[in-house]
Amino acid sequence: MPKGKEKKTQYGIQITKPFSNEMYDHNDDIALELRRNIISEIDIAYSAAKNEDGDYEIDGEAPAEKKLRKIGSAIEGMGYGDGYGIDEIKDNIVNELANIANWRLHEEYGYLCSEGIVPKIAQKMVGFDKAEDGCWDCYWTENAESVTS
Numbered sequence: 001m002p003k004g005k006e007k008k009t010q011y012g013i014q015i016t017k018p019f020s021n022e023m024y025d026h027n028d029d030i031a032l033e034l035r036r037n038i039i040s041e042i043d044i045a046y047s048a049a050k051n052e053d054g055d056y057e058i059d060g061e062a063p064a065e066k067k068l069r070k071i072g073s074a075i076e077g078m079g080y081g082d083g084y085g086i087d088e089i090k091d092n093i094v095n096e097l098a099n100i101a102n103w104r105l106h107e108e109y110g111y112l113c114s115e116g117i118v119p120k121i122a123q124k125m126v127g128f129d130k131a132e133d134g135c136w137d138c139y140w141t142e143n144a145e146s147v148t149s
Contacts, residue, residue: 010126019127027125031102034109034139037118038097042071046090067117068093074108075100103128110137 008015013022048064065086072093073079080089100108106125112118114137124140 011123013126015127017127023127026123027102027106027127030121030123030125031105033121034105034118035097037121038071038075038109038112039094041112041118042068042090042093045071046086049086070115071112071117074111107137110139113137113139 011026013026014020016023019027045064045068049062049068068086068089069080072089075093076096097105102125106128109118113120118139120139120141122141124138
């Protein structure tokens with residue numbers, strides 16, 4: 001009997017290189033959930049950044065503003081220093097989020113989850129890494145039993 005690589009499956013999907021349509025479809029579904037969660041946190045932080053007059057003050061120290069800047073740094077790969085208004089920060093994050101590749105979203109969501117900014121979800125994207133359950137940037141709640149060889 002010839003020995004070869006054992007075929008792995010996750011969530012009932014055979015993991016292949018190159019990715020199969022089934023893998024792409026699964027990852028697109030997960031990416032949609034990740035984007036929704038990030039947008040929700042952006043909206044929460046943006047709304048909380050208003051002062052009692054309904055204006056947005058930028059001082060770099062307010063918790064909501066810090067949260068928004070941290071999301072922006074993760075999604076855009078750059079920080080926001082002085083001179084950026086909160087509307088500009090929010091708009092830039094949302095625009096980048098709309099176009100971010102799934103593999104980057106997979107990585108950055110894990111970071112945001114490790115920072116306590118976004119919630120864990122039931123499943124992860126497939127085919128991007130060999131990260132194990134319990135790693136510092138896990139964003140999924142399922143256990144290793146869902147991966148079979």
